[in-house]
Amino acid sequence: MALFANPAGRNFLGNSAEWYKTTILAFLIINPILFYTVGPYISGWVLILEFIFTLAMALKCYPLQPGGLLAIEAVALGMTSTTTVVHEIQSNLEVIMLLVFMVAGIYFLKNMLLFVFTKILVHVRNKVVLSLIFSAMAALLSAFLDALTVTAVVIAISVGFFSIYHKVASGKEFHHDHDYSGDGEVDALNHDDLEQFRAFLRSLMMHAAVGTALGGVMTLVGEPQNILIGDRAGWAFDEFFFRMLPVTLPVLFAGLITCAMLEITGKFGYGTKVPAKVLNIIIDYDKYQTERRTTRDNVALIMQGIVALWLVVGLIIHISPGLVGLSVIVLASALNGITEEHQIGHAFEEALPFTALLVVFFSIVGVISDNGLFKPVTDFVLNLDTASAQITALYVANGILSAISDNVFVATIYVTETTNALAEGIINRDTYDLMNVAINTGTNIPSVATPNGQAAFLFLLTSALAPLIRLSYMKMVVMALPYTIVMSIVGYIGVANFLQPMTDKMYDMHLIEHHVAVPGAESEGSGH
Secondary structure (H helix, E strand, O other): HHHOOOOOHHHHOOOOOOHHHHHHHHHHHHHHHHHHHHHHHHHHHHHHHHHHHHHHHOOOOOOOHHHHHHHHHHHOOOOOOHHHHHHHHHHHHHHHHHHHHHHHHHHHOHHHHHHEEEEEEEEOOOHHHHHHHHHHHHHHHHOOOOHHHHHHHHHHHHHHHHHHHHHOOOOOOOOOOOOOOOOOOOOOHHHHHHHHHHHHHHHHHEEEHHHHHHHHHOOHHHOOOHHHHHHHHOOOOOOOOHHHHHHHHEEEEHHHHHHHHHHHHHHHOOOOOHHHHHHHHHHHHHHHHHHHOOHHHHHHHHHHHHHHHHHHHHOOOOOOOHHHHHHHHHHHHHHOOOOHHHHHHHHHHHHHHHHHHHHHHHHHHHHHHHHOOOOHHHHHOOOOOOOHHHHHHHHHHHHHHHHOOOOHHHHHHHHHHHHHHOOOOOOOHHHHHHHHHHHHHHHHOHHHHHOOOOOOHHHHHOOHHHHHOOOOHHHHHHHHHHHHHHHHHHHHHHHHHHHHHHHHHHHHHHHHHHHOOOOOOHHHHHHH
């Protein structure tokens, strides 16, 4: 195309396909026309779809540049303001700090993580069992840590495995330096095994990613919106856990059963086993590392293990994840003798591009907020006739909107609305509590449908691992589909049928076990 034949045109979005460049330019031209002709509401929804397109094409062009151009234009047009964007950044500062420091901290623990998971991969040959281990461990860790942290750990492990085989498949020894970003040096005889290994790693990554959602929904500290909801409702850690359990426990079991069934049936991109040649290379790598590992190397692994233990303890006792990540960087680098600036700089290469993209995403969230794009749905839900209808509708609405937006933002909107409704006497306290359960489960469970809804999914999509294992936006959507259907239906059944009676009974039993007076018990007793 002549438009991109000149130097400026070739520089625009670099090596991206010309059709992609044309599409982004078309977006930038259409948006002002729509804004001034049909207004901010319709043009705002068009902007959201355009931004989702940039995410879907992440393997064609990193979304920061095209998405950033759309965000800058939105601010310039007045669809949102810099004040709103700054407010969104301030509201999500904990998430930004977590990305900058925690992901960098994991970089300094990767040798220990690779050591542990190499042992697991070598000794657990059954793919179904291995998938359940990845999913269950991700769920357990996400319940007490953070989904982004857990995802960063699994990404580091997968990159490690991929780089080991890619190096050998390219005809190099374990100790050689190697660029594994391209397949140019890979022996033609190894291409089929490499593609099969990519499919193997894709399935493990998706099982783990969904696992972070299964565990993250269950506890007060599992996801950022959980803390927000628990704070507004006045729930402590144990009360939050028990109130969610009628929905989250069946969903957890349904998710793990789905994991096993996907591996058994081999549908939706799952079921691929690690090629025998690849497994032998990883076994040889494990032996090679064991033989050449010095006392100093062993001490370094122990120190990394101690720092990893501190990471878990620090998050469990509710220290800011960003500060815990910073302490991990300091401790792991100091105890392992990493003191040069360029060595430390490598740790931030993975986190900072995604952090910048997340801030761009907050600009899109600002457009949603300033133009009330979700308000018609919110009004419809809160104007339903019965409390039970409102609660189930909240679950569905939060699930749908979280899949196309950001689950923290959606939860913030709805918990604010329900809190205002409680203050104004529109709903009672019991309904308010049940609504908060519906909001939390709705924003956490169906949002696995797309990378938009879960920050951990978006982080995986835009990570250095995604292009290595050919994990695209649509591939993630397809692989998440069976999980989305099963988990969303089980969650809906829990919200619609079991939530109120089971929550009341289980929480009262918990209070009795801890010798705490059950609210209302005295008045009931005195009436007999």
